[in-house]
Amino acid sequence: MAVKAKKANANTTRLIGSRSLLLPGLIVVAVLLVLCLLWSITLGAADIDANTVFEALFHYDNTEFNHLIIQTVRLPRVLAGAMVGAALAVAGAIMQGLTRNPLADSGILGINAGAAFAVVLSVWLLGNPSLSVYAIAALGGAAVAAVIVYGLGSIGRGGATPLRLTLAGVILTAFVSALTTTILIQDQETLDQIRFWTAGALAGRDMPLVLQTAPILLVGMIGSLMISRQITTISLGEDVAKGLGQNTLYVKIIAALMVVLLAGGAVSLAGPIGFVGLIVPHMARFVAGVDYRWIIPYSALMGAVLVTVADVAARIVLRPQELPVGIMMAIIGAPFFIYLARWKVRR
Amino acid sequence: MASEQVTKKVNQKAAAEQHLRPHWIAVRSKYLPVSLKLDRRVPLMALAILAFTLVVLVLSISYGEYDISPVDVVRTLLGTLPQDHPEFRNYNLVVHTFRLPRILTAFLVGAALATSGAIMQGITRNPLAEPGILGVSAGAGLAAVSVIVWFKDVPISWLPWAAFGGALLTAIAIYTLSWKDGGSAPVRLILIGVAFAAVLGSLTSFMLVFGDINDVQQAYVWLTGSVYGRNWEHVRTMSLWLLILLPIAIFSARQLNILNLGDEIARGLGMRVEAQRVLLLVISVALAAAAVAVAGTIGFVGLVAPHITRRLVGPSHDGMIPVTALFGGALLVLADLIGRWIISPSELPIGIVTALIGAPYFMYLLYRYRN
Numbered sequence: 179m180a181v182k183a184k185k186a187n188a189n190t191t192r193l194i195g196s197r198s199l200l201l202p203g204l205i206v207v208a209v210l211l212v213l214c215l216l217w218s219i220t221l222g223a224a225d226i227d228a229n230t231v232f233e234a235l236f237h238y239d240n241t242e243f244n245h246l247i248i249q250t251v252r253l254p255r256v257l258a259g260a261m262v263g264a265a266l267a268v269a270g271a272i273m274q275g276l277t278r279n280p281l282a283d284s285g286i287l288g289i290n291a292g293a294a295f296a297v298v299l300s301v302w303l304l305g306n307p308s309l310s311v312y313a314i315a316a317l318g319g320a321a322v323a324a325v326i327v328y329g330l331g332s333i334g335r336g337g338a339t340p341l342r343l344t345l346a347g348v349i350l351t352a353f354v355s356a357l358t359t360t361i362l363i364q365d366q367e368t369l370d371q372i373r374f375w376t377a378g379a380l381a382g383r384d385m386p387l388v389l390q391t392a393p394i395l396l397v398g399m400i401g402s403l404m405i406s407r408q409i410t411t412i413s414l415g416e417d418v419a420k421g422l423g424q425n426t427l428y429v430k431i432i433a434a435l436m437v438v439l440l441a442g443g444a445v446s447l448a449g450p451i452g453f454v455g456l457i458v459p460h461m462a463r464f465v466a467g468v469d470y471r472w473i474i475p476y477s478a479l480m481g482a483v484l485v486t487v488a489d490v491a492a493r494i495v496l497r498p499q500e501l502p503v504g505i506m507m508a509i510i511g512a513p514f515f516i517y518l519a520r521w522k523v524r525r
Numbered sequence: 526m527a528s529e530q531v532t533k534k535v536n537q538k539a540a541a542e543q544h545l546r547p548h549w550i551a552v553r554s555k556y557l558p559v560s561l562k563l564d565r566r567v568p569l570m571a572l573a574i575l576a577f578t579l580v581v582l583v584l585s586i587s588y589g590e591y592d593i594s595p596v597d598v599v600r601t602l603l604g605t606l607p608q609d610h611p612e613f614r615n616y617n618l619v620v621h622t623f624r625l626p627r628i629l630t631a632f633l634v635g636a637a638l639a640t641s642g643a644i645m646q647g648i649t650r651n652p653l654a655e656p657g658i659l660g661v662s663a664g665a666g667l668a669a670v671s672v673i674v675w676f677k678d679v680p681i682s683w684l685p686w687a688a689f690g691g692a693l694l695t696a697i698a699i700y701t702l703s704w705k706d707g708g709s710a711p712v713r714l715i716l717i718g719v720a721f722a723a724v725l726g727s728l729t730s731f732m733l734v735f736g737d738i739n740d741v742q743q744a745y746v747w748l749t750g751s752v753y754g755r756n757w758e759h760v761r762t763m764s765l766w767l768l769i770l771l772p773i774a775i776f777s778a779r780q781l782n783i784l785n786l787g788d789e790i791a792r793g794l795g796m797r798v799e800a801q802r803v804l805l806l807v808i809s810v811a812l813a814a815a816a817v818a819v820a821g822t823i824g825f826v827g828l829v830a831p832h833i834t835r836r837l838v839g840p841s842h843d844g845m846i847p848v849t850a851l852f853g854g855a856l857l858v859l860a861d862l863i864g865r866w867i868i869s870p871s872e873l874p875i876g877i878v879t880a881l882i883g884a885p886y887f888m889y890l891l892y893r894y895r896n
Contacts, residue, residue, distance in 0.1 A: 281716065285723065330891050341712055345653050346891055348719055352657065352824050353884030356877045359749045363742060363874065370738050377730045452723060505731045512724035516702055519716035 200472050203465065207479040211260065214486045218256045219248060221490060223498065250385070258383040258391075259489045259503065260482035262444040263454055265395045267481025268402050269440040270455020271462065271473055272433050275413040277328075279340040280460070280522045281515065284320075284441035285452025287343060288350035292323025293445035294376060295354045302361045302368045309387045313394065313446040320442030324434055326350055378451035378504015380489055391447045398439035399478060405432055406470040413470065451504040453511025454481055460518070484510075559776055567844035570837050571851055578632065578855040585862040586624045590870065593619065622756075630755040630819060631861045631875060632854035633763035635826055637816040639853020640774050642827025643834070643846055644809035647781035648802055649711035652835075653890060655828035656813035659714065660721030662824070664695025665817035666748055667725045667732075673744045674736035685762060685818030692814035695721055696806055750823030750876025752861055759819050766815035771850060774808055778842035781805065785840070823876040825883020826853050832890065 219231050226234075226244050233239070234248035266284060273282035284290050296319025300307050307315075327350050331343035358376075362369040374381070408429040411419045419426050444451070462476035485503065488510060492501040550567070553560040587598045593616055600606040601620045606613060642655045649659075656662050668691025669684050699721055703713035729748070733741045746753070780801045783791045791798050816823065830853035831845070838848050857875060860882065864873040 286719070330888055333892055341715065342891065344716060344719055345658070346888075348658055348722070349884055349887045349891075353880055356749065356824070356880030356884075359745055360873065360877050363745050363749070364871070366738065366742055369742060369745070373730075373741065374734050377727070377734045452727070499735075501731065502734060505727050508724045508727035512720045515720040515723070516717050519713055519720060520702070520705055 200466060204472075204475055204479065207476065207483065211479050211483050211486070214483050214490075215256050215260060218259070218486050218490050219252045221493060222247070222252060254383050254385045254388045255380050255489075256486065258388050258447055259380050259485045261388070261392065261395055262380070262448045262451060263458075263481035263483070263485025264478040265398060265440040265444040265481075266451060266454040267458035267462075267477040267484070268399060268474055269437045269444070270481075271459035271470070271477040272402055272409060272437055272440075273455065274459050275409040275470055275473075276430060276433050277332075277340075277343060278413060278415070279343050280518050281340050281344055281456065283453060283456035284437070284444075285450065286456065286515075287324070287327050287347035288354065289320045289323045289327070289347075289437070289441045290445050290450035290452060291351040291354045291358075292326075293317070293320040293442050294450045295319055295358045296322075297446065298358050298361055298368065298372055298376070301372055302365055306371070309390060313391060313443065316446030317394070317438060317442035320445065321438045323350060323354070324438055324441075328434065374502065375449040377502035378449040378507070379502040380448055381500065381502075383447065387447065391443050394439055394443040398436050398443065401432065401436045402440070402474050403471075405429060405436070406474045409433060409474075410468065410470040413468070449502070449504060451485070451507050453507045453515065454485060456518075457511055457514045458484055460514075561775070561778065561843045562841065563844040564839045564841060566838045567848055570834075570848050574848065574851045574855050578851065578858055581855065581858050581862060582628055582632075585628050585858060585865075586620055588862065588866065589619075589624065591615070591619055626757045626760050627752050627755045628858055628861060630759045630763060631752045631857040633760065633767055634752070634816045634820045634823065635830070635853035635855070635857030636771070636850040637763065637767055637812040637853075638823060638826040639830035639834075639849045639856070640771060640846060641809045641812035641816070642853075643831035643842070643849045644774060644777075644781065644805050644812075645827065646831055647785055647842060648805050648809070649714050650785060650787070651711055651715060652832060653828065653887070654711075654715060655825070656809070657822065657824040657827065658722070659718035660695050660699055660725060661692045661718075661810055661813050662817055662822040663722040663725035663729070665689070665692040665814050666822045667691055667729045669818065669821075670729050670732050670744045670748065673747065674732045674740050685815060688818035689811065689814040692810050692817065693807075695725065696810040700803070700806060746874055747821040748876075749874045750821040750879070751874040752820050752857075753872070753874070755820070763815060763819050766812070767850075770808055770812050770815075771847075774812070775843070775846050777801075777805055777808065778846055781842040785842075821874075821876060823857070823879055825879045825887065826856055828890075829879075829883050829886050830856055 216228060216231060220226050220228055224244070224247070226248065230244050231248060234242070234245040235253075238249060239245050240249075269289075270283050273284070273287065274280060276282075293316040296315040297312055300311050300315040304311060327343065327346045331339075331346040362372070408419075408424060411422055411424055412426060412429060416426055419429075441455075458477050458481040459473060461480055462473045465480075466472040466476045485507070488506045489503045492503045492506040495501060495506075550563045550565060551560065552563060583595050583598050583602075586602075587593045587595045593601070593612075597606065597610075597612075597616060598620060601616045602625070606616060610616070638656065645654045645656060645659060646652055648654075665688035668687040672679055672684060672687045699714065699718050703710065703717045705713065733744060736744065780796065783794055783796055784798065784801065784805075786794075788798050791801075813827070831849045834845055834849040834852050837852075838844050857879070860878040861875050864875050864878040867873060867878075
């Protein structure tokens with residue numbers, strides 16, 4: 179009896195008690211996201227009211243100065259933030275499900291650092307490369323980093339324990355950062371070109387760049403949704419998944435590919451932003467329970483909201499200066515990481 | 526035949542026991558309440574490392590844009606170079622003003638970092654801990670970069686204090702936050718250290734985004750760790766810290782040994798576990814902070830040196846700490862030479878060399894400790 183009661187209790191730890199409320203909940207978050215996006219667009223050096231924003235979006239008039247600002251500066255920036263947030267959050271959710279590690283995040287596990295190094299390398303070697311080179315480099319760097327960290331973290335009997343994965347990620351980050359720094363101190367031009375980007379920033383992202391990254395992230399997102407059921411199974415434990423007849427290796431490879439697309443694409447767009455992938459899946463799990471078919475869409479929308487809000491905050495706190503959003507995320511994220519390390523990690 | 530085999534086995538067993546039996550050297554002081562039990566291998570290893578260091582030191586001084594033959598380096602160091610040698614003044618200038626202080630700084634910094642790492646690994650009972658991972662270097666780095674970027678033209682003597690303050694505050698914060706249920710579990714110490722390293726690192730890059738580009742490049746070099754242009758003042762500062770802290774570290778070896786048995790056993794032996802841990806943490810942080818202040822955030826030495834030393838002289842901290850200090854020093858002297866040689870005439874900062882050597886080694890450790 180006691181066991182049963184406890185189990186029932188565990189099922190209701192999610193905020194949304196009933197399955198039938200999951201879809202309406204998702205719609206609520208989506209509406210919240212739209213509101214946040216609009217709010218973010220209205221804020222800036224010149225405050226623009228919501229009416230003008232609507233006009234600029236739906237009745238664009240290129241002689242109107244405010245419309246021009248919105249279409250060329252603010253909209254791409256806001257879209258970039260939302261896309262990056264969604265991508266990193268979903269990547270984090272997949273990694274956490276796959277490794278059963280509550281601390282998994284593309285920043286902590288060194289994937290962002292790998293992508294950033296590849297981008298810096300391409301800037302240094304090619305001078306001022308086109309934006310598509312950024313994206314290719316970032317994907318390649320992310321892929322290599324992911325393979326190394328996961329490979330090293332999961333060797334042997336214990337599997338990928340949180341501590342070991344974290345240490346592998348930290349060390350890879352240190353190693354790769356040393357390489358990045360080597361380039362940056364040899365070449366001041368590259369440093370000047372890239373230093374704002376390395377802090378994780380959304381300022382100055384233009385529409386072509388956003389549109390170019392969008393397909394990569396879209397593929398990653400759709401792929402993630404398609405394997406979400408398998409990830410739920412794997413998150414119960416690899417033995418369970420194998421027992422249920424799942425080809426875990428196959429699932430893991432596809433999942434890793436999705437992580438690389440999402441994290442690499444996000445880094446190529448906005449630089450290495452950490453902690454989004456760490457925080458958001460926990461919030462999504464809190465709201466939506468243990469089923470990754472729901473966790474992933476919730477993560478995507480919540481991640482977009484979080485980065486949008488963080489970007490707004492980053493622009494408000496130091497007005498008229500602005501903080502790179504990556505720093506804002508670290509300030510929000512580190513306390514959360516500490517909370518997880520204190521209460522969620524057993525060993 | 527059979528009896529022969531048995532005898533052989535017995536002999537083997539005896540040999541194995543002989544090999545396993547620890548050979549201790551006890552060192553006791555008449556005047557101080559101190560006694561140390563050193564492994565037999567300690568003095569031998571210490572001498573070997575010292576000899577190696579001296580050789581590398583001479584080679585390192587002789588190598589550079591202005592080459593001096595090793596023999597002349599030794600003669601200059603000993604003061605036996607004849608006054609009428611055609612290069613007498615140049616040799617003295619290069620050796621005593623430029624290269625020797627730089628290399629001595631590297632040695633002392635390496636010794637401090639290695640000792641700090643050894644203590645940290647003892648406290649956390651994790652062979653993979655080191656000052657960089659525990660966020661201490663990040664704290665010192667943030668403080669020092671703030672000074673470099675925000676307050677221009679501050680005297681260089683401020684940097685150590687800023688770094689020390691930053692490191693100490695970070696360590697206190699990490700320790701406090703990892704405290705739960707009346708104790709600070711090692712796993713929490715490490716994970717929370719990682720979180721701090723991440724957030725402090727990103728605050729540091731914030732400083733770098735807004736700084737003047739020249740300051741920023743200087744700060745980058747410093748953040749990676751460099752002994753470029755270090756002078757006798759740095760050597761003096763560093764030796765002072767080491768003269769105070771290293772003996773305390775060596776005399777704390779017994780406490781470290783007991784802590785290594787686990788908190789419960791240590792408590793059972795009557796040790797005030799948390800008080801000892803705090804004291805050791807302070808020593809370790811002070812050593813790391815002094816090193817960071819003088820040469821920037823050099824990573825991996827605190828990880829690699831204690832680990833290799835443990836394999837050379839065994840796990841007892843009595844002998845391990847002094848040998849680690851020597852080993853760390855030797856490692857940095859070597860790294861400095863490699864950094865100057867590998868892409869000459871330009872040079873790699875020492876911290877990058879240690880990362881390039883240390884990270885693969887760490888990966889190997891991770892592989893070794895897979896069970």
